[in-house]
Amino acid sequence: MLAEIITIGDEILIGQIVDTNSAWIAQKLNENGIRVKQITSVSDERSHILESLKAASQRADLIIITGGLGPTKDDITKKTLADYFGVGFRSDADALEDVKKIFAASNRPLLDVNIRQADVPENCTVLRNKNGTAPGMWFEYNSRVYVSMPGVPFEMMYLVEEEVLPRVKAHFRLSAIVHYNILTAGIGESFLAEAIAPVENDLPPYIKLAYLPKLGQVRLRLSAYGENEEKLRQEVESYAERIRSIIQEYDVVHDDKPLEKAVLDYMQQMGVTLAVAESCTGGYLSHLITQHPGSSEVFLGGAISYSNDLKKTMLNVSDETLARFGAVSEETVREMTAGALGNYHSDYAIAISGIAGPGGGTPDKPVGTVWVAVAGRNKVETRKFMFPGRRQQNIERAAVNSLIMLLKLVREDHG
Amino acid sequence: MLAEIITIGDEILIGQIVDTNSAWIAQKLNENGIRVKQITSVSDERSHILESLKAASQRADLIIITGGLGPTKDDITKKTLADYFGVGFRSDADALEDVKKIFAASNRPLLDVNIRQADVPENCTVLRNKNGTAPGMWFEYNSRVYVSMPGVPFEMMYLVEEEVLPRVKAHFRLSAIVHYNILTAGIGESFLAEAIAPVENDLPPYIKLAYLPKLGQVRLRLSAYGENEEKLRQEVESYAERIRSIIQEYDVVHDDKPLEKAVLDYMQQMGVTLAVAESCTGGYLSHLITQHPGSSEVFLGGAISYSNDLKKTMLNVSDETLARFGAVSEETVREMTAGALGNYHSDYAIAISGIAGPGGGTPDKPVGTVWVAVAGRNKVETRKFMFPGRRQQNIERAAVNSLIMLLKLVREDHG
Known part of the structure; x- marks a missing residue:
């Protein structure tokens, strides 16, 4: 059982947005035993969309299409699908009801282009979209299934979970x-x-x-x-x-979950809490953690002490330490964890201070130099990293390595 | 002048990683007047890679390939490219030197598989990779140019900027x-x-x-x-x-830059600073800002006051306000901005408190309820949002809308 994903829209091909939809859909399909053979991004161009549909149908049983369903001129997916299947259009009563509901809820005037969003190819089964004005569409054609959905991530996610996967499971025998x-x-x-x-x-x-x-x-x-x-x-x-x-x-x-989620889950099991003191990671570590529902059971919060002044006021790092060793030093991250534990009353703390780049490097402390401290009530571990990457990579590596150090420390305390 | 991007690797097709490379490459190509016709992700499977190369070469003049160049068994791009071009392998002295340098710098033993990373198809021009062990490769074949690069983002980025784009500009006449x-x-x-x-x-x-x-x-x-x-x-x-x-x-x-970068640039021009007080966005807003080099000129830092206790200790939100109006309220975000301005000595502050979901909603304050305050020295603006999305969308919308509110306020003050 093979699937392909086709995303339609110029915005992906000019790189203005990253195609996160395909990874999400691929993950969901995989969990359900469906292998994704190819992911294809094409522009809002009729002949190219037709070519992609044909090519995908020669390799896969299920073709998932996202994007190009907006009300504006550059969105041509629906018209192209009708041509591909050789059918005309009908107005769908359910879809129209959903469109009207959305506009009523937000008090916006219902325009002609929006009413036309409820027009669908004649051979389609409408997948009702409760979160947006473009309905999802299910087609069966020449022993293949085609699903078309809007490209807006949360609309697409809802449709996949509530409408598409149940139908796919019922329609195909999955290995x-x-x-x-x-x-x-x-x-x-x-x-x-x-x-x-x-x-x-x-x-x-x-x-x-x-x-x-x-x-x-x-x-x-x-x-x-x-x-x-x-x-x-x-x-x-x-x-x-x-x-x-x-x-x-x-x-x-060895869980199939992101590192930070594994750390959160373990700390929750142990009944311990975390506060952070982020300098060069600038909120990335906190965001990594708080993207997960329920993270507040473990994560209390912390300081983004980007400036030196805030390292002093928020985390009680001493003037002397900053003057003598600098903001990127073992001594500073040590004091940052002490400040976080003391001020935020958590069981554990992470502190990160470094030079993410591209500016700010010195011969002594080149770009990529990052000091990390992790501390519990009885022990502080520190480590210096020299990351080779660009700003975003250095930030991510610092956050990830701090989590690995933290997990090790919490395990030692609770092993 | 058309290009296509082919990314090779099971990890994209099972959704374990998001293909950020393609968007980045597409952006760079576009800036240089090269239209990307299609982006294709395929697995590490010989026949499918060959098919994709052939299909791309029928539509585009330039084919950029990433991934599948690691030293392990599942990485078969190089072997497949040699088959596609009908050539054998040679060991490249420059590539070998780069491999040896990387291993020497990290004090790791040089294994046989690593030495073989310097073997390249005979018809290739090596694009030297200073950041990793897999060299980039440039091929000219049947009036098409093929470029193969490792999938590790910062290695690929370096190669595109330093090696690929200059050669592409020299080779093609670009509109x-x-x-x-x-x-x-x-x-x-x-x-x-x-x-x-x-x-x-x-x-x-x-x-x-x-x-x-x-x-x-x-x-x-x-x-x-x-x-x-x-x-x-x-x-x-x-x-x-x-x-x-x-x-x-x-x-x-109207700049071609992300909203937060436009806000940062404007504030820097005006010579004013920013501190934040994030609750439900949990560091996302700070991360959005600090991903940009030079953000420290404007951004001082702030509090991730995820727990109510930290709203009190970090931002001086009063017990009474929290008890009477709750953490998600106009009064609380007002006090959070006051605390941020007072404690962190910035010219402007943003405070965000809300219910990102999926849990934590009540009939009065359902999931998606978010209060935002933006404050300068003389004025506080507050606004309540009711976002319809999932956790991550609610977090992103809250951050983005707070930046729009802030920009408006700073413009009023400096207009």
């Missing part, structure tokens, strides 16, 4: 897929590959191992495809155990 | 492209379209108008393609002026 993730840190991809080669060479053809390097970590992913989910799971787990026994010291988490 | 962006807020896409229809209908065929809706804003983008850049720019500006005179009250910024 099982089982993933197992092992997040490693502190070991390079090639060294890792050499270490676990004996296991990799033993894998049967229906179990694949992928290396997903990211910011100094490597995520190993075992994926098994087949019919018997329980049997696949057992097999995958036994290979995963072999891998984990080889690389134990580099094994961070 | 000019001019963009003009107008960011609007507070007006729906269809209402906007109706308002500016007279201008849109007047546009010549070589000037396109796109509507890019995002989080309650609509970005209008005029794009002109042709030979004479200066003439295109004048034409585009004259259409843009007509549009801006129609929609003036909704016109936020």
Whole structure:
């Protein structure tokens, strides 16, 4: 069972927006045992859309299309789909009701172009969109299923979860897929590959191992495809155990969740709280944590002490420390954690201070120099990093490494 | 002059990573007058990669390929490219030197698989990668140019800027492209379209108008393609002026930069500073701001007062206010801005408190309720929003709207 995703819209092809929809849809399809064969982004251009639809239908059983359903002239997906299927249009009563509701709720006048949003190709089953004015559309044509949805992420997400996936499950007989993730840190991809080669060479053809390097970590992913989910799971787990026994010291988490979520969940289980003191990461670490619902059980908040003044007023870093060692120093991050623990009354604290770049580097402390401290009630761990990247990469690496250090410390305290 | 981007790697197709590379590359190509016809993501599968290369070469002059160049078994791009071009391999001395340097610098042992990273298809010109072990590769074949780069973003970015773009400019005769962006807020896409229809209908065929809706804003983008850049720019500006005179009250910024960067630049010009007090946005607003180099000229820092306790200790919000009106209230965000201005000594402050969801909603204050205050030394503006989205969308909308409110206030003070 193969799927393809086609995103339509000039905004992706000129790079004005990043296509996050496709990754999200791909993840959902994978969880349900549907392999995504190709993701294609094309512009709002009739002939190219038709060509992409035809090419996708030759490779896949399910074609998911997003974008190009707005009311304006540059949105031509609906018209092009009708041409592709060789059908005309009908006005859909349910879709029109949804459009009217949206406009009534926001007190905006209903324009002609909006009423026309309820016009759909004759062969379509409308997937009702409660969050926007463009309905989702389901088509069955030449033994393929086509789904068209608006490109606005939360409208698309709602449609996929509530309308598309239930229909896809009912329509196709799906083979099982089982993933197992092992997040490693502190070991390079090639060294890792050499270490676990004996296991990799033993894998049967229906179990694949992928290396997903990211910011100094490597995520190993075992994926098994087949019919018997329980049997696949057992097999995958036994290979995963072999891998984990080889690389134990580099094994961070084996949940299929982001690192920060794994840290949050572990701290919540242990009943402990966290405050942060961010300088060069400028809120990124806090955002990483608070993007997860329920993070407030663990995360109390913290200081974005971007300026030196705020390191003093918010975190009680001493004038002397700043003058003698500088803002990017072991002493400063130590005092930042002490200030965070003291002022914010958390069980643990993270402090980060560094030079994210591109400016601000010196011969002593070049761009990429980052000091991290993690502290509990009884212990402070500090570490200096020299990251090789650009601003955003340095920020992300600093945040990720601080979380790895924190997890280690909390585990020691509660192991 | 058309280009296509092909990203290779299972991690995109299972949705484990978002393809940010393609957007970045597309942006760079566009800035240089190269239109991206299609972006394609395929898995590490030989026949499918070959098929994609062939299809892309039938539509485009330049094919940019990222990913699949790691040292591990699942990375097969290089081998597949050699097959596509019908050539063997050679070891490249420069590439080998770069590999050795990287390993020497990090004190890691040089493995056989790493030495093989310097093996390249015979017909390739090596693009030296100073940030990683996989060299970039440039191929000319059947009047098309193919470029292959590693998928690690900062390695790819370096190669594009330093190696690929200069060569592309030298190799192709490029037609000019001019963009003009107008960011609007507070007006729906269809209402906007109706308002500016007279201008849109007047546009010549070589000037396109796109509507890019995002989080309650609509970005209008005029794009002109042709030979004479200066003439295109004048034409585009004259259409843009007509549009801006129609929609003036909704016109936020017309720079081709993100909203927060426009706000930062304006505040820097005015010589004023900013502190923030974030509750439900949890660091997202600070991160949005501090991702930009030089933001420290304006941004001092602030409080992530996620818990109620921290609203009191960090921002002096009174017990009485919290008890009587709750954390999500006009009174609380007012006091948060006062606390931020007072404690952090900035000229302006933003405070945000709301219910991002999915939990925490009540009949009185459902999920999506967000109070924002922006304050200068003489004035506080507050506003209540009711956002319809999911957690991340609510967080983003709150941050974006707070920036629009702030820009308005700073402009009033300095207009």
